[in-house]
Amino acid sequence: MTDQPPPSKSRRAFVREAPETRRAALIQAALELIGEAGYRSATTRAIAERAGVTLGLIRHHFHSKEDLISAAYDAHMSAMSDLSLAPAERKDLPPDQRLALVIEANLTPPVMSERNVTLWASFIAQIPNEPGIRTTHDRTYLSFRDRLEALIAETLSAQGRAVPADELRRLATSCNALIDGLWLEGGACPTGFAGDDLVAMGQDRIGVLLGVTLNRF
Amino acid sequence: MTDQPPPSKSRRAFVREAPETRRAALIQAALELIGEAGYRSATTRAIAERAGVTLGLIRHHFHSKEDLISAAYDAHMSAMSDLSLAPAERKDLPPDQRLALVIEANLTPPVMSERNVTLWASFIAQIPNEPGIRTTHDRTYLSFRDRLEALIAETLSAQGRAVPADELRRLATSCNALIDGLWLEGGACPTGFAGDDLVAMGQDRIGVLLGVTLNRF
DNA sequence: GTTTTTGTTATTCAATTGTATAATAACTTG
DNA sequence: CAAGTTATTATACAATTGAATAACAAAAAC
Numbered sequence: 001m002t003d004q005p006p007p008s009k010s011r012r013a014f015v016r017e018a019p020e021t022r023r024a025a026l027i028q029a030a031l032e033l034i035g036e037a038g039y040r041s042a043t044t045r046a047i048a049e050r051a052g053v054t055l056g057l058i059r060h061h062f063h064s065k066e067d068l069i070s071a072a073y074d075a076h077m078s079a080m081s082d083l084s085l086a087p088a089e090r091k092d093l094p095p096d097q098r099l100a101l102v103i104e105a106n107l108t109p110p111v112m113s114e115r116n117v118t119l120w121a122s123f124i125a126q127i128p129n130e131p132g133i134r135t136t137h138d139r140t141y142l143s144f145r146d147r148l149e150a151l152i153a154e155t156l157s158a159q160g161r162a163v164p165a166d167e168l169r170r171l172a173t174s175c176n177a178l179i180d181g182l183w184l185e186g187g188a189c190p191t192g193f194a195g196d197d198l199v200a201m202g203q204d205r206i207g208v209l210l211g212v213t214l215n216r217f
Numbered sequence: 218m219t220d221q222p223p224p225s226k227s228r229r230a231f232v233r234e235a236p237e238t239r240r241a242a243l244i245q246a247a248l249e250l251i252g253e254a255g256y257r258s259a260t261t262r263a264i265a266e267r268a269g270v271t272l273g274l275i276r277h278h279f280h281s282k283e284d285l286i287s288a289a290y291d292a293h294m295s296a297m298s299d300l301s302l303a304p305a306e307r308k309d310l311p312p313d314q315r316l317a318l319v320i321e322a323n324l325t326p327p328v329m330s331e332r333n334v335t336l337w338a339s340f341i342a343q344i345p346n347e348p349g350i351r352t353t354h355d356r357t358y359l360s361f362r363d364r365l366e367a368l369i370a371e372t373l374s375a376q377g378r379a380v381p382a383d384e385l386r387r388l389a390t391s392c393n394a395l396i397d398g399l400w401l402e403g404g405a406c407p408t409g410f411a412g413d414d415l416v417a418m419g420q421d422r423i424g425v426l427l428g429v430t431l432n433r434f
Numbered sequence: 435g436t437t438t439t440t441g442t443t444a445t446t447c448a449a450t451t452g453t454a455t456a457a458t459a460a461c462t463t464g
Numbered sequence: 465c466a467a468g469t470t471a472t473t474a475t476a477c478a479a480t481t482g483a484a485t486a487a488c489a490a491a492a493a494c
Contacts, residue, residue, distance in 0.1 A: 011474075016470080044452060128255045180398040180402075182390075197387075229442085239441085274442065
């Protein structure tokens with residue numbers, strides 16, 4: 001069927017792909033490897049093999065391995081933010097229900113997973129080495145908190161409640177911390193919590209912090 | 218003053234130390250290096266140099282580098298637990314004040330620091346590689362949560378309130394998550410929060426979750 | 435004081451890593 | 465269809481790594 005037409009001297013057959021395609025494939029390969037077996041397993045050779053290419057392509061499409069890792073961190077955090085904040089855009093739902101869905105998305109797969117905790121920890125641990133990682137971290141963290149803050153403001157406003165800006169900021173920071181902490185516990189101890197236990201806890205406690213009822217939708 | 222009596226053939230002078238001393242020195246050296254510049258910088262040679270010995274000693278006092286890293290993680294988590302839970306033992310103080318002090322200890326240096334976040338993330342990222350790391354993580358996590366749960370129970374009980382065991386467990390899990398999340402944010406964004414802002418937030422929000430007043434001691 | 439023990443140094447080794455360079459071929463352009 | 469572009473492969477290289485081994489000496493045992 002798919003017999004390889006032996007080229008002149010047994011050189012591996014290949015297809016030219018668009019740079020964006022190859023970059024995306026290399027990024028995905030790096031994320032898979034780090035998520036599966038940690039940062040150490042993501043060598044240039046392993047990444048290239050996972051992406052179905054040879055080692056040299058990394059240097060061709062990225063300035064260095066460090067550059068690839070930074071790009072992978074950026075892509076991963078963007079994807080996770082989009083996944084967990086997707087319910088916030090559903091304008092057909094009331095804000096309190098959207099908030100409950102955002103919490104649920106954060107505390108269920110695929111956002112909450114052992115793989116993602118490993119990935120996240122691997123990148124955080126690289127902060128002292130690569131300045132690009134810190135920049136991306138700060139940007140994505142503030143972006144998520146701001147969008148969560150907006151959703152909280154909407155929720156409170158819909159109930160006729162108004163809070164000062166600084167108090168709103170503290171509320172968002174605390175709720176963000178609670179979500180992060182539960183996400184971490186669920187991902188690091190995958191067997192420690194039953195079913196939607198963490199989701200119920202998250203919705204319930206954030207409801208208490210905000211003075212609203214979020215669960216039981 | 219301290220001229221070295223040149224040994225027979227320019228071999229480095231040394232002093233024999235007790236195994237526990239050397240083990241502790243190597244562990245501390247590893248923790249310093251990982252905390253300063255991440256896991257990658259903690260090579261066997263760098264650890265030995267930091268500890269003031271030569272490379273071969275690691276294999277003499279530990280079965281492997283992996284064994285040293287596991288021991289370092291264990292020692293570090295124990296030290297942090299002791300630091301942050303020390304106020305819980307002060308029987309001269311009422312439980313609500315002890316709880317407030319535990320929260321404060323968790324959200325101020327030396328427990329909350331960029332170095333410690335880097336350290337913690339580095340170890341978590343090693344979980345897929347070394348099974349010993351996961352064991353230590355689960356043990357220290359559950360130990361901290363249990364002791365926090367006991368302190369919460371004491372606090373509520375002192376106010377004449379009793380909660381079912383399962384609800385108490387959820388309360389402890391949520392409070393632990395909130396503390397972890399704030400600790401993480403403070404350590405990862407050292408410039409993002411002013412003074413005791415995080416401490417006030419932690420005490421205030423956990424007070425809300427428990428229905429007690431913890432701040433302003 | 436002599437012997438024994440073992441903590442410690444010094445050196446070597448095989449494996450792996452990220453990167454660099456040259457050769458090649460797939461696709462594009464005209 | 466011919467020439468040019470560049471994505472891709474193949475190979476090499478210098479540096480680093482964790483580990484292994486042998487030589488040595490400091491302290492203990494006798």
